Amino acid sequence: MVFKRKLDCVSVGFDYPNIPKAPRSSRRKIINKRTDAMDLLASLAGKLLEECESSSASSNAFEVNNHESFGKEIKQEDHLKSESSDQGNSVSRPTYEKTCVVNSFSFPDDGILERTPVSETKNVKSEGVAEETGDVIVNTGFERDGGLGADACNLEDATALGVQFQKSVCVDGDLKSPSRVNGSLARQGNHTKLGRDDDDDDDEKLYSYHKFSSKFKSYRSPTIRRIRKSLSSKYWKQMAKDLGHYRADAGVKALYRKRKSCYGYNAWQRETIYKRRRSPDRSSVVTSEGGLSSGSVSKLPEKRDSGIYLSYLSCCGPHSKGFHVKLSIKSFRIPELFIEVPETATVGSLKRTVMEAVSVLLSGGIRVGVLVHGKKIRDDKKTLSQTGISSEENLTNLGFTLEPGPSKAPLPLCSQDPLVPIDPTNLSERSAASPTLDTETPHPDDVANPGNIVDNNHLELVLYQKEITVDEEKPSSDPRALVPLPSLEAEALAIVPLNQKPKRTELAQRRTRRPFSVTEVEALVQAVEELGTGRWRDVKLRAFEDADHRTYVDLKDKWKTLVHTASISPQQRRGEPVPQELLDRVLRAYGYWSQHQGKHQGRGAAAHKDLDMNIGRALESGVSV
């Protein structure tokens, strides 16, 4: 029937290209996959610039943080904040042995990449300034609690990439090439040059990864399952796409899912970003390349390779004493990102993982903080001179922090999904076969059957929020506690791999392919014989309850292909051969259920199944057994 219908409609079905699927195409059109991430970054740049410029508009040179200039955006943030401000409960974080912390991100332009040990970075961070280089470190704005820090430090190769704000006092216009300046400075500091010269995909330099613990398995379970099940949320999926990922894998989806439930969909935010980009307002123009330019900004590269340059300049008004403060923000640090991927993960998957994390982070809203001599300047009303920022001397000690915007969606928490570690053994993947089949001799294929290796290649993204102590380091209660703090001063992203499994992580974009084993096929056939072809959910529950990687849609699809396979000649079949016996049953069941649509589904159907099915088969003309 399925095929008949298909044939009947085939010619017609393709005649409706006009069927509005606008949402999809239009969205893709508007939101370019490749530039979205840049847009987010650019948005950040725009924000910085806006702050700078809006302040420059005042009589005082550099009255930072005029939130009014953000209008709607800020309001939205506040709104969201209030909404979730009451969801702050601590949640235990899953246990894992190693973590990689990426708490800064840089956009090298000349192949120089600063690489700083986490522990070191931590120190630097607390100082807010990298004394040796004189560079201004863009602090993450929150202190890492001992727990996480410790974890990170245990990594042999964990690194944190320092992002620096290049600053300089502009005397007459020209600023030194940021790239060169930065490059040299970088070498002066306690940084390690990675020396990679590719002009693209530099993001891969920003990480390190470590073998994950087998305990990761514990991340799964109902929680993950639920998350995964809910991945159909079109908004989040679209969000993922919009952020540059057409096809988020299970892990990524998990993240989005998490975010959805925890943060809500910040559509407005994205909207803001795009609006800004198109805004004719010359005070802040974000180029499509992600660069930022402004009339008052010095002529610094707006964009270079994959890096993003933020030209941050504050010009004093006429009443100023002619003192200009020019800052070139070449790169910035992002809040900590905890990343864990199997050592077998590919660079490509890691890139994507980092990309995901960064995108999510930026999309979550951020704000800027100003540090002078490592001290946070909270009073936005103060002028730079009042704060001492105007003095060249202090410029050296000027720092900026990027913090999860408190004014932003307060990142409610995922308290409902504690992600409490669970004994891995209880989560071990079981054969997809139904209990009935378990008694049967395992098919040799099953041994190597991917079906028994669940989600090994998947990276699960889990959003963590760290307890933040505004400014100081109040010892965190439990390093691993997932703190849904409404204030959300800190946020960390953790990418957790579910399982170890070499290869194919490359295809992270798409779920790894897991051919059905004969055992699974049999289980499927068995279930369909009894339940029919319209109750995939039941089929799933009955025969694949424990096979998390087999969704009812998968089963439905498999059945579809099975019917097809059974309908073609053996020579045309590919892949692991399915016993003819099973294929016969497939056709039988197919024929049977085609004749009994909706009828006695479930109950007694099995009783006369064979007879009925034979009848069905007989009725199914053209089908040979």
Place this chain on the structure above:
DNA sequence: CTTAGGG
């Protein structure tokens, strides 16, 4: 969330 189908 499920189904049902096209891609």
Place this chain on the structure above:
DNA sequence: CCCTAAG
């Protein structure tokens, strides 16, 4: 497998 429209 993915993606969606529908229910």
